[in-house]
Amino acid sequence: MTVDTELVRQLAELLGDTGLSEIEVEDGERKIRVARQMTAAPVSYAAAPAQAAAAPAAPAPADAPAAPDMKAHPGAVKSPMVGTVYLAPEPGKPNFVSEGDRVEAGDTLLIVEAMKVMNPITATKAGTVKRLCVENQEPVEFDQVLAIVE
Known part of the structure; x- marks a missing residue:
């Protein structure tokens, strides 16, 4: 199989321009997939403050309606x-x-x-x-x- 390096470069550039993680194109029997590893920024968590034992528990908030699944x-x-x-x-x-x-x-x-x-x-x-x-x-x-x- 002959690899069209110019097409691969264009696809890689498109990934960078759009922020996508992968792209795949198909032309007849030829299929090219270009993907990149997305790294997440490190997340730090702060410890939750301890509640006073004598404080009464607050009522749980009513569940908000779930966003509709548009798909x-x-x-x-x-x-x-x-x-x-x-x-x-x-x-x-x-x-x-x-x-x-x-x-x-x-x-x-x-x-x-x-x-x-x-x-x-x-x-x-x-x-x-x-x-x-x-x-x-x-x-x-x-x-x-x-x-x-x-």
């Missing part, structure tokens, strides 16, 4: 690739859609740029854009929720 949402539009999101067709132009807009199946919601290719991300069904879950020029991961269309 499981039936209207979730997920990124099919790693890349950078663009909400408008070009700088200075209006966004493809805004929250509250009505869309039809196949309408472009946004673009994900990957390897200098602009990939339109379209609505999978007709509905209303309830939420845009990303910001313009934000790096995104594979399977990340981009928008909710109901």
